[in-house]
């Protein structure tokens with residue numbers, strides 16, 4: 001009998017837990033530890049942020065699903081990993097702190113045979129003074145942030161209805177933030193809502209981004225085969241922004257926010273300010289604050305985790321110049337190199353290096369996006385980690401027949417820009433592979449035939465279809481495992 | 486998106502003035518139900534195949 005503990009019940013951890021339960025025997029135990037008692041389909045938070053969906057439309061309680069699946073669920077957060085056990089506990093264990101009302105603050109040590117860290121991103125608002133929903137900007141990274149964002153957006157729209165001019169500042173809130181796609185989608189949805197209300201003449205929508213060129217999206221941009229030309233995503237992205245009447249500031253690292261004002265440094269070293277009435281800026285991401293200790297109680301956090309708190313896995317972390325980066329630097333099985341029963345899935349794993357070329361201003365400020373980890377690879381990695389752990393438990397061998405490198409996987413990003421069966425539209429972008437592989441694809445870094453960039457109603461229908469399909473899958477309803485991640 | 490669109494276009498030598506814009510026929514195809522139904526199935530199939538092929 002084996003015990004697998006999964007930390008986090010987001011897209012990656014929840015997928016891993018469901019597959020582990022499906023693949024293991026009745027005698028094996030799957031335990032999920034996650035502070036949020038709900039599963040949330042994060043991509044639809046954009047629609048919560050413009051009032052088209054309610055938080056209840058994008059989330060559901062995890063406990064009934066886990067009860068039905070016979071998965072143990074603990075509403076708690078992991079605070080320590082002890083991969084060697086300690087003087088009192090011989091087995092590896094994870095120390096958790098309960099967060100539910102009834103047990104708040106209670107600490108417990110949970111032993112494990114295998115541990116999956118799928119704790120996602122820590123939304124690091126603190127890295128930019130004044131950033132975030134507790135200060136002067138909004139966020140759509142969680143459903144409650146998105147709901148608050150909608151309340152503030154509604155106020156701005158009401159002011160416009162009363163003839164007041166409003167400036168909207170949307171984009172990245174840290175010089176090295178990622179997740180441009182989500183912010184971009186939110187900017188387009190705001191533009192759509194303003195246009196729907198015929199208030200364009202009173203709006204100034206500004207896109208601010210740390211990308212060297214628009215369309216970089218933290219993956220060094222891409223090329224798309226469209227209209228008889230192979231076109232960089234820069235052209236595609238600028239075209240969409242111009243069409244929606246959004247002006248842009250690029251190569252900008254936001255370093256401070258005050259009420260109604262964002263301060264940013266450009267890559268040329270100059271410093272500027274942008275005023276706003278409403279702002280949504282994505283924070284920098286870090287890993288969850290989890291420490292690691294060996295059996296003597298010594299702090300081994302830097303052995304298990306990278307400096308940004310994301311977990312080290314089977315990647316090549318040696319410091320190399322941009323020109324020497326290779327597709328093979330990226331992990332395939334997401335196993336910790338020191339502790340082989342430790343895995344990291346989804347955003348929780350430390351990437352070997354960025355995908356976008358590192359850029360620094362004359363003041364030494366690094367201004368470029370860190371790598372994006374979208375939902376599709378996060379789900380696939382969760383599944384592959386579960387399959388490999390199940391294989392190890394069944395065979396007793398440290399073998400990994402299942403692999404999912406981001407340098408082999410594709411990603412699809414559907415950026416909705418409007419809502420409704422005939423009124424909605426979305427930009428659908430696919431890249432394959434996510435991490436450019438210049439050895440395999442010397443011309444464009446990726447398979448140009450698999451890379452798509454199209455705009456239309458179909459993308460919007462797909463986004464809606466995926467919303468219902470993935471929530472159905474996450475509820476582990478009949479046939480869930482037939483739905484791809 | 487007429488009003489802001491025009492305002493941005495009217496700024497000569499600004500970056501937005503150089504951005505490509507969809508033509509009327511492009512806008513038509515984006516909303517044409519027949520083409521979009523076809524695209525819906527085509528894109529879904531393409532993405533599903535990408536997910537399946539991307540891992541072993």
Ligand SMILES: Cc1cc2nc3c(=O)[nH]c(=O)nc-3n(C[C@H](O)[C@H](O)[C@H](O)COP(=O)(O)OP(=O)(O)OC[C@H]3O[C@@H](n4cnc5c(N)ncnc54)[C@H](O)[C@@H]3O)c2cc1C
Nearest residue numbers: 008009010011012042043078119120182346347373374375
């Ligand atoms: C607004 C927005 C829109 C997006 N849109 C898209 C899109 O259209 N398409 C797409 O592919 N991707 C999209 N993404 C990205 C996608 O949401 C992420 O890639 C995905 O959620 C990552 O999954 P994850 O499981 O790694 O992390 P998460 O989904 O964030 O899950 C992390 C889990 O860990 C838990 N946790 C945190 N700390 C601890 C701890 N200490 N102990 C235990 N558990 C912990 C959390 O409660 C949560 O359950 C979007 C992201 C945002 C913010």
